[in-house]
Each structure stands twice: as C-alpha cells, then as structure tokens.
Amino acid sequence: MIALAEACMADYDENGWVGDTWLNPDDVAYPGFEPAARAAE
Numbered sequence: 150m151i152a153l154a155e156a157c158m159a160d161y162d163e164n165g166w167v168g169d170t171w172l173n174p175d176d177v178a179y180p181g182f183e184p185a186a187r188a189a190e
Contacts, residue, residue: 160168
C-alpha cells in the first residue's frame with residue numbers, strides 16, 4: 150500500500166505537478182467563471 154501511495158505522489162510536489170502530463174488549475178481557462186482569489190504564496 151505504501152508503494153502505491155508513493156507512486157501516485159511521485160508526479161506532484163509542493164509546487165504542483167512535476168511533469169507535462171498533468172495540468173495545474175491555473176493553466177486552464179474556465180469560461181464564464183471569475184478567477185478565484187489565491188492565498189498568499
């Protein structure tokens with residue numbers, strides 16, 4: 150079970166997705182929606 154969790158989390162770190170396969174929510178446009186306010190980074 151630990152190996153499964155490590156394999157699933159290998160594509161993500163504290164800065165977002167590490168590979169080009171996945172998209173961060175900031176990379177996607179949602180027509181008709183206001184952009185959400187982000188917490189201070």
